[in-house]
Amino acid sequence: MRLGKNSKAAAISRVPLFAKCSKRQLLEIAQLADEIDLPAGRTLTKEGAHGREFFVILEGSADVRRNGQVIASLCGGDFFGEIALITDVPRTATVTATTPVRVLVLPTREFRQLLRTSPDIQGNVLQAVAERVSAML
Numbered sequence: 001m002r003l004g005k006n007s008k009a010a011a012i013s014r015v016p017l018f019a020k021c022s023k024r025q026l027l028e029i030a031q032l033a034d035e036i037d038l039p040a041g042r043t044l045t046k047e048g049a050h051g052r053e054f055f056v057i058l059e060g061s062a063d064v065r066r067n068g069q070v071i072a073s074l075c076g077g078d079f080f081g082e083i084a085l086i087t088d089v090p091r092t093a094t095v096t097a098t099t100p101v102r103v104l105v106l107p108t109r110e111f112r113q114l115l116r117t118s119p120d121i122q123g124n125v126l127q128a129v130a131e132r133v134s135a136m137l
Contacts, residue, residue, distance in 0.1 A: 012033065065096070084108050
């Protein structure tokens with residue numbers, strides 16, 4: 001069963017990058033997100049490749065590999081590819097579905113357009129990125 005706009009917004013609201021966005025802003029972001037079902041074994045991102053989308057896992061699981069080694073396992077509610085929303089750096093890891101997955105996919109181009117036209121969303125996202133980077137230091 002496909003998610004409605006409100007359910008997509010609820011899933012997106014659990015992503016730290018968007019946690020400070022208002023309901024209206026989350027609905028705007030949800031309009032840009034596509035819900036996709038993918039089979040086990042599908043590569044979602046490839047280390048070193050140019051990133052063009054951000055993912056939120058709704059159902060299923062995936063492994064994250066860097067230099068061929070599993071460094072993390074992801075499941076429903078986890079997200080990845082956020083760096084592609086903000087920068088043009090290559091993917092830092094390969095993510096492969098270990099089970100069939102249902103994901104929300106947010107294309108970078110559309111999201112960047114939203115940031116340009118909505119300074120409030122841009123401010124929320126940049127604050128979340130700054131907090132995430134400072135937590136890594």
